[in-house]
Amino acid sequence: xxxxxxxxxxxxxxxxxxxxxxxxxxxxxxxxxxxxxxxxxxxxxxxxxxxxxxxxxxxxxxxxxxxxxxxxxxxxxxxxxxxxxxxxxxxxxxxxxxxxxxxxxxxxxxxxxxxxxxxxxxxxxxxxxxxxxxxxxxxxxxxxxxxxxxxxxxxxxxxxxxxxxxxxxxxxxxxxxxxxxxxxxxxxxxxxxxxxxxxxxxxxxxxxxxxxxxxxxxxx
Numbered sequence: 001x002x003x004x005x006x007x008x009x010x011x012x013x014x015x016x017x018x019x020x021x022x023x024x025x026x027x028x029x030x031x032x033x034x035x036x037x038x039x040x041x042x043x044x045x046x047x048x049x050x051x052x053x054x055x056x057x058x059x060x061x062x063x064x065x066x067x068x069x070x071x072x073x074x075x076x077x078x079x080x081x082x083x084x085x086x087x088x089x090x091x092x093x094x095x096x097x098x099x100x101x102x103x104x105x106x107x108x109x110x111x112x113x114x115x116x117x118x119x120x121x122x123x124x125x126x127x128x129x130x131x132x133x134x135x136x137x138x139x140x141x142x143x144x145x146x147x148x149x150x151x152x153x154x155x156x157x158x159x160x161x162x163x164x165x166x167x168x169x170x171x172x173x174x175x176x177x178x179x180x181x182x183x184x185x186x187x188x189x190x191x192x193x194x195x196x197x198x199x200x201x202x203x204x205x206x207x208x209x210x211x212x213x214x215x216x217x218x219x220x
Contacts, residue, residue: 004073004086009093018094021057025098028053033106039115043123044185048178049147052160054134055141057098058091059156062142070144073134084216088139089210095131103127115128126181129201133163133176136208144219145212157195173197176204 012018032046065073074083103124107114115123141156143149166172167179177197184193 001082001089003091004076005093006138007059008064008087008090012090012094015064017060017064018057020060021053021091021098024053024056025050025101026117028101029105029109033109036175040119040122041118041163041186041191042106043103043115044126044182044190046106047123047126048104048164048182050098050127051130051137051163051178052157053136054095054098055138055156055160056129056134057094058135058138059142059152061091061094062087062139062144067144080217081213084213088135088212089130091135091138092131095135099124099131111140122185122194125194125198126185128179129198132205133178133201136205136212137163140208145215154158174200176201 026047028049032042032049070083073086074080076185103120137156137159139145141152141159143152146155163176164178166175167177173180173196177200180193181190181197184190184197
């Protein structure tokens with residue numbers, strides 16, 4: 001599977017699709033850190049708002065190969081599930097790189113006060129949750145499931161906006177709690193809220209990923 005992951009990463013890089021989420025990443029970072037603020041609050045906002053960039057990157061990678069090439073990859077891999085799994089792993093690798101930039105760049109840009117090791121770890125943890133959500137959302141909006149580019153973009157951006165709006169409702173803590181983790185970071189209660197936030201987020205990531213894997217079984 002590793003050679004297939006490398007192949008997908010190389011194809012994605014050669015296609016220049018990576019430039020789109022990278023440009024969006026740096027534009028968002030420029031906005032986030034134009035006025036230096038407290039580290040944890042900035043990291044929590046970054047992790048929440050970059051979900052759409054993670055989703056865009058995952059969708060772009062999974063869309064890089066045409067159906068014929070994906071079918072060839074499935075045949076060469078021996079089982080279709082290996083090709084599908086390799087695509088998800090490659091998307092995670094790309095998003096880990098984007099998350100690393102989002103965490104490290106502010107340390108160079110400079111916060112008003114450099115974060116403590118604990119806040120840095122909390123910020124990294126929130127970005128890991130954000131990239132997991134974004135990767136699942138991007139997979140569900142990818143071409144193998146949604147051949148229409150218009151429908152794909154509506155699902156991607158509409159899904160992200162629905163996620164934000166629903167997280168503001170009384171049941172938001174049991175969905176993908178994007179706004180709750182931003183509020184918790186700003187109010188200083190993130191440590192108490194983080195276990196529930198992580199469990200709810202990872203549950204819905206698992207649901208989305210399982211749905212993608214099942215739908216991809218017969219769709220090259």
